[in-house]
Amino acid sequence: EDKVVQSPLSLVVHEGDTVTLNCSYEVTNFRSLLWYKQEKKAPTFLFMLTSSGIEKKSGRLSSILDKKELFSILNITATQTGDSAVYLCAVGRVQGAQKLVFGQGTRLTINP
């Protein structure tokens, strides 16, 4: 059965800290891995990763994929209170590419 596991499930840090969120997967016919940020409402798209070892970056956020070890990390540097959210990892498959498999999410809380 296809599975996506995120860790930690919950994380509380102080403003200015750097955090690393993890996502591991066991999915047949892997196509892509996506990260979303969910505050109080709609998850918003952060990154889509398809190739191993290529870092994607957006401001203080970055992510990388390791297709050999079947995981991805999402890094946030110099965290701010606005980074507090649930971060979702999802994996798309080659067949049935539309049907993403989601992890449980990591709830990140940034304290001032």
Next chain:
Amino acid sequence: DVKVTQSSRYLVKRTGEKVFLECVQDMDHENMFWYRQDPGLGLRLIYFSYDVKMKEKGDIPEGYSVSREKKERFSLILESASTNQTSMYLCASLGTANSPLHFGNGTRLTVT
């Protein structure tokens, strides 16, 4: 920008009621999805539709049905609501397999 609109933000229904959750997207996307989101379980796919009048079961279709009479609109129906269907329901749409899902703001349904 893609807009996915869910008709209700909060709903309270009684056990046994028939419940309709409506979702509209404005980007002419072929694919639309209904997920439910529960703490510790992440997002789970209920149903998706890849074209008008076409639908496919997701991972947890029991107790739900869907309707897609027009391309822009995808409805989730709870034929006889039960308390275990209390959840956050998220609608999403997708243009191509290489693009990310776009989510609505969610409907928090409480069944009493």
